[in-house]
Amino acid sequence: MANDVIQLQLSGMSCAGCAKSIERALQSCDGVQSVNVNFASEVAAVxxxxxxxxxxxxxxxxxxxxxxxLDHESDQSDPRDAAQQKQLVKFIAAAILSLPLLYTMFGHFSWTSGIPVPDLLMNPWLQLLLATPVQFIMGWQFYRGSYHALRNGAANMDVLVALGTSAAYFYSIYLAWFAPDYHPHEGLYFETSAVLITLILLGKWFEARAKGRSSSAIQKLLQLQPEKALRELENGDTEEVAVSELKVGDIIQVRPGQAVPTDGKVLSGESAIDESMLTGESMPVAKHQGDNVMGGTFNTTGFVRVEVQQVGAQTALAKIIRVVEQAQNSKAPIQRLADRVASIFVPAVLVIAALTMLIWIVFLAPGDWRAAFEATVAVLVIACPCALGLATPTSIMAGSGRAAQAGILFKRSEILERTQAIDTIVFDKTGTLTEGKPKLTNFSLLSQALSQATVASLVQALEKQSEHPLAQAIVKGLDAHLNADDSPDERPEVRQFQAHKGKGVSASLSYHNESFKVMVGSLRLLREHEVVVNENAEQKLSELQEQGKTAMAIAIANELVAYVAVADTVRDTSKHALKTLRTRGLRLLMLTGDNNKTAAAIAKELGLDDVIAEVLPEDKADHVKQLQAKGTTVAMVGDGINDAPALAVADIGIAMGTGTDVAIEAADIALMRADLNGIAQALEMSRLTVRNIRQNLFWAFAYNVVGIPIAASGLLAPWLAGGAMALSSVSVVLNALRLQRVKLSDR
Known part of the structure; x- marks a missing residue:
């Protein structure tokens, strides 16, 4: 039985410690098997x-x-927008009250003694009046967060902020009340507590804005879904309805300049559809009758009538959104180190702060409580686990979102991390390296007894009687060779059609008042009917077979007159894609059920390192396991149902988005377009994302490793420490946002 997955949009978190507290709370609920709280996106996946x-x-x-x-289908506004706006209002109010106190700092230093500071601003009771609203109204969120964290047996950033600012605030009250003869400008810290809270609120607002930008990929995808559609009525008129009201089987009209409302099939009309927002394909794709279109794409030029085939959660756009969410809300293995550090970070900082106070009082400046106090407060406020908590998820969100814009869907964040480590790629042939549809590649005469147009007309009429895929490829391919002067009434008439199992087809045909006995098939079929096959013809067909093509001879009136060849042609983009992958030092193999001769021809054309042919579908996974047993990290690329086991077994399974749903579900990465260049793009996006995560983790660790000792040494004023703390989180998120500007070449 499939598990339920519920997503919750959270608010009120201040650091990675809060995320851990929420995870513990949710895991205690009935039926919960796993919980992942993403601090960056503020989403809990249960x-x-x-x-x-x-x-x-x-x-x-x-x-x-x-x-x-969290419900994307509803019209509810994002609660994070309101929280962000509230944080901005708090900052503005705090800044207005703190600016006079900030000005009083000029009176604290000898080098600023020339700047006049009004005596009124130095009055301790005015400073108390200005600082109190900042401390307990704008800063109340830190007290509330501390209370809940400590009640749950944890400690988070709110504890550090509340402890540090409260120490400065209440110590100042003590000095103002019990030391009336003391010079306030030499000992009060009201400006320290107020400015600290103001700077932290500013940092929180910047952080919220940056986090919103890092999670913009899903919002952009949601905006692709149009709200209205033009549905046809039985009398041919149209009505405008909400897209949510569409049902499978409805017929909708899509005019030039409109977005396609939902997934469907073109019934009539022609147009060029811009699919770049879903597949990354830079050029509009021509659509004709019978072609599929996806909801959220853009109709550029023509008018089309579309039959609705998928609605709601079953559309390609909805599935893409789910995959991107799944990747962004999962936890990458590289994040485990940061989680372990964050879990003990605040208690460790509290111990360091206590030791700082003790060392200053006992060793560095005995009796100088002011110096000890400032160093201790600086330690409390400069230390922050926020940067550690944001380092990995913001990079994952930005990287997976950028990949989705290029038509590359990473199912989980760990896949985004692991992909860059692969060293061997195994390709299925049909539908992956090749188009997956046979095409006519050769049509040549061996005799001048009949014109090429006449032979083409006779063969096409014969092959139309067969439903075999090769026959259909011949029918379609011969269109360019037909006699253009023939009217529909002059097409050949077929009689006595006969299919020779495994050999070919034959029939009697009437064409332009003449009768012809026509055979199309193997040389064996022709010889059985006493058709003379010369060495030249036999050699030509043999050469075609060696090229991996299916060659067939054409006999008319018991004379060999022509031949055709059909092949599953290599995709236009495959050669370039494989060349790009070879430059990365990757080993490239083909795994196929085709015969050795055909497989070898394709492998030679593409320059593959090795080929494993004549493999049964159920044995593909075993071959992947054998490669893994040799110590290689294997990616399997396929598109069919028979590829699903191998895709699931491989270290990284990559499914072509044009393939079956089974293959896409079994894979770790889905390419939304039939272009193997997406593999190189996926590798590059994985490499850049992992590098970005490592940069973030380095700076998050380095900031605390360097910042805390500087603060403890007394070289950093508490208000500067608060500014540095706010800047650390913002810098990590801004670094992650660079991934959204990565240029991925599609050729």
């Missing part, structure tokens, strides 16, 4: 059986945070 939404929401609330059910 998986389990018989999950109760109300219980999950209550658990988050009891932990001290707020949650709403």
């Amino acid at each position: 998986e389990g059986n018989n999950l109760k939404t109300a219980q999950l929401l209550a658990a988050v609330k009891d932990a001290g945070y707020h949650a709403e059910l």
